[in-house]
Amino acid sequence: MSDCGECTYTLSGRVVGDRAAPVADVQVLVAATTANGRTALTNGPTATDGTFSLGLAQADVLALFRHSDAGAERWATDAAIEIIVLGRTGRLHREVRRIRLDQLLGIPSLGDITIGATTSRFALRVRVVTSGGRPVGGVSVAVRDARRGMTATLGTSTTDGRGESTVRYIAASAGASATDSGQSVRVVISDRGDEIARSAVLFSPAEDAVVDIVVREDLLQVSSEFERIAAALTPILDGAAPTTLTADDLEDVAQRADVDPIQLVCYVRAQRLARPGVSAAWFYALLRDELPAALPGLLAAGPARWRRALQRALDLGLVPTPTGGPEAAIVAVLDALGTLAAQALLQTDTEGDPRLRRAIDASGVPTATRQAFAEAWLAHDGPAAEFWQQLRAGSTIPAAQVDALEFSIGAAALVGDHQPALTRLVAARTAGAVSTLRDLAA
Numbered sequence: 001m002s003d004c005g006e007c008t009y010t011l012s013g014r015v016v017g018d019r020a021a022p023v024a025d026v027q028v029l030v031a032a033t034t035a036n037g038r039t040a041l042t043n044g045p046t047a048t049d050g051t052f053s054l055g056l057a058q059a060d061v062l063a064l065f066r067h068s069d070a071g072a073e074r075w076a077t078d079a080a081i082e083i084i085v086l087g088r089t090g091r092l093h094r095e096v097r098r099i100r101l102d103q104l105l106g107i108p109s110l111g112d113i114t115i116g117a118t119t120s121r122f123a124l125r126v127r128v129v130t131s132g133g134r135p136v137g138g139v140s141v142a143v144r145d146a147r148r149g150m151t152a153t154l155g156t157s158t159t160d161g162r163g164e165s166t167v168r169y170i171a172a173s174a175g176a177s178a179t180d181s182g183q184s185v186r187v188v189i190s191d192r193g194d195e196i197a198r199s200a201v202l203f204s205p206a207e208d209a210v211v212d213i214v215v216r217e218d219l220l221q222v223s224s225e226f227e228r229i230a231a232a233l234t235p236i237l238d239g240a241a242p243t244t245l246t247a248d249d250l251e252d253v254a255q256r257a258d259v260d261p262i263q264l265v266c267y268v269r270a271q272r273l274a275r276p277g278v279s280a281a282w283f284y285a286l287l288r289d290e291l292p293a294a295l296p297g298l299l300a301a302g303p304a305r306w307r308r309a310l311q312r313a314l315d316l317g318l319v320p321t322p323t324g325g326p327e328a329a330i331v332a333v334l335d336a337l338g339t340l341a342a343q344a345l346l347q348t349d350t351e352g353d354p355r356l357r358r359a360i361d362a363s364g365v366p367t368a369t370r371q372a373f374a375e376a377w378l379a380h381d382g383p384a385a386e387f388w389q390q391l392r393a394g395s396t397i398p399a400a401q402v403d404a405l406e407f408s409i410g411a412a413a414l415v416g417d418h419q420p421a422l423t424r425l426v427a428a429r430t431a432g433a434v435s436t437l438r439d440l441a442a
Contacts (some may be wrong), residue, residue, distance in 0.1 A: 009056040013110030015046050015085055015093075022050025023115060027086040030054060033096060038082060065101055071084050077101070085115050098125055098166070098210075104217050122170075124155075125188055125210045128163045128197070130217045135163030138231030139191045139220075143169040146186040146201045154185065160232050160258040185209050191220055225288075225318045226281045229267045232257040242271045269293050277336030281320060283314030299341035303334050303379065310334075342374035355412060358419065363400045363408035372396050373405055404429075410437045 011030055015023040029043040041064070042054040064079045078100045085093035093115035124143055128136040137159050145152045155169025157212060168186070187199040196219040220366075222351035233242060236257045243267050244392055245253060254261040275296060289309035292298045310330050313319045320327035360370055390400050407429055408422070414437065415421035428434050 009057045009061050010053055011042065011056060011110060012051070012053040013113055014050045015052065015113050017115065020112070022046075022048070023085075024048045024050060026092065026115075028052045028054065029084040029086060031082045031084070032060075033080045033082045037081045061101075068215075077415060083110070083113060085113065085275060090160050095123065096206075097123065122183070122187075122204075122205075123166055123168045124158070124205055125212060126157075126165050126185065128159050128165075128189055129212070129214055130220070131214055132217065133212035134217075134233070135159075136220065137163055137228035139189055139196070139215075141165045142168050142190065143167045143396055144186050144188055144319075146184045158235075158338050162258055164258075179346060185326055187213060188421070189213055189215060194219075196220065224281075225263065225316075225322045226284050227320060229259055229263060232259050233267075249278070263288070271308055273298075275340070278333055282310065284332050285310050285319045288313060295340075299337065303338065306334055306337055321332045338375055338379060341362060342371055342377075356409070359409045360405065361420070362402045362412070362419075363401075364424050364426070364430075365397075369405075371400050407437060414440075 013028075015026060015028065017023055018286060024046055026046050027043055028046060030041050032039045032041055041060050042056050044052055044054045046052045064081075066431075067076060078098045080096055080098050082094065082096050084091060091140045093113065093328070095113070097110070099110075121363055126141050128139060128141070130136060139159050141157045141159060142153050143155045145154055145204075157165040157167040159165045167187075183202070183204055185202050185205065187202070188195055189197040197213050197215040199213055200316055202209070202211070202271050205211075234252070235255055248260060250264055250268070254258075254264045259267075266287040267280075270280040270287055273283040274280035276429070286298060286306065287293060287308045289312055291301050291309060307330060310333060311326075314326050331354070360373065365373070373391075376394075377387070388402065388406055392399055397405075408426055409423040412422050415425065425434075425440075433441060434440060
C-alpha cells in the first residue's frame with residue numbers, strides 16, 4: 001500500500017468531475033488485473049486539488065511486469081491496472097488502463113481520472129504500424145459509432161512516437177456499463193484529414209482491448225521522424241516554441257512525449273540553427289547523421305559530407321520529402337550551406353581557426369571579393385596550385401585581386417600568422433618593394 005516503507009515507485013494523477021473540477025478527499029485504489037484475479041497494489045486519498053501520489057513497492061512493480069512462460073521468465077513492456085475511486089457512499093468510478101514501466105519513474109503517470117459523468121466513458125488502445133512494421137506517429141485516431149445508420153465520432157486522439165494512442169470515448173448507446181459496454185464501434189485512422197485505414201466493427205470491446213491497425217506506406221503524408229516529433233511535442237509544449245526548452249527540460253519532455261531523448265536534442269538544436277535557406281528539418285537531417293552540433297563545426301564538414309547526410313535522411317524518412325523533388329532541394333540546401341560557411345569563414349566573432357580569415361582581411365580586397373573567394377575556397381577540393389589557376393581563369397574575381405589574396409595567404413603561412421610581420425609584408429607589396437613571395441628570397 002502507499003504507506004509502505006519500501007516504496008520506490010510512484011503513481012500520480014488527478015481526480016476530476018465532469019467539468020474538470022477537482023474531487024478532494026476520495027480514495028484511489030490501484031490493483032493489478034491478471035488471469036489469476038485482482039491484487040491490490042496501493043491506495044491513498046486525493047488532496048484538495050484532486051491530485052494523488054501513490055507509492056508502489058519494488059516487489060509489486062516487478063511482479064506486475066514479470067511473467068512466467070513455461071517455466072521461463074519473461075518481461076512485458078506494459079501491464080493492465082485497475083483504478084477504483086471510492087467515496088463515502090461507495091464506489092464512484094472504475095476503469096482499466098495499460099501502463100508502461102517507464103511511467104512509474106517519477107513523471108505524472110495517470111493524468112486526469114474523470115468521475116461522475118452522466119454518459120458512460122470508455123478507453124481503447126490503438127497501435128498503428130505500416131505493412132513493414134514501422135510505427136506510425138502523428139496520425140489521427142477516431143472511435144466512431146458503427147451502429148447501422150450512425151456515423152458520430154465518439155472520441156479522438158493522436159498516435160505518439162511509438163505509433164500508440166489511447167482514445168477515450170463516450171458511450172454510443174444508452175445503458176452501457178463498465179462491464180458490458182454494449183458498443184458497436186470502429187477505429188478510423190486519418191492523416192491530414194484523409195482517411196488511410198479503418199478497423200472492422202468492434203462489438204463491446206473490453207476496456208483494456210488493443211486494436212492493431214496496419215496502414216499502407218504510400219498513403220502516409222505525415223511519416224517522417226521530424227514530423228512525428230513535432231506532433232508528439234504539440235500537446236506537451238502547449239503553444240511554447242521548442243527553442244524555449246532548456247537542458248533540464250529535455251529528459252522530462254522526452255518521457256512525456258514518448259520521444260527518443262537523442263532525437264529530441266537534435267530536434268531542439270535544429271530549431272535553433274534554422275535560418276533562411278536551411279530549414280530546421282534540414283538541420284535535423286545533418287545532426288541526425290552525427291555532424292557537429294555547433295554551427296562552425298557543422299559548416300566545416302563540407303559539401304560532400306552534407307550531401308551524404310541529407311540523402312540518408314530522405315532515404316530513411318527522417319525528414320519530409322520536398323514537394324519539388326529531392327535532388328533540387330538538396331542542391332538548394334547545399335548552396336545555402338556553402339554561403340553560410342563562407343560568411344562564417346569571414347566573421348571575426350566565429351569560432352574556429354582564425355588564420356585564413358586574418359590573411360584575407362590583410363589582403364585589402366573589397367568585401368564582395370572576400371565573400372566570392374571564401375565560397376570558392378570552401379568548394380575547392382584539390383591541390384592549391386590548381387585552385388589559384390582556376391580562380392584566375394574565372395571571371396568572378398579580377399586577376400589583380402587574386403594576386404593580392406595569394407600573396408597575403410602565402411605570406412601568412414610564411415610568418416606563422418604573425419600579424420605585425422604579415423602587415424609589413426603586405427605593405428611592402430603595396431609599395432612595390434616586392435611582387436611575389438619569391439621576391440623575398442632575393
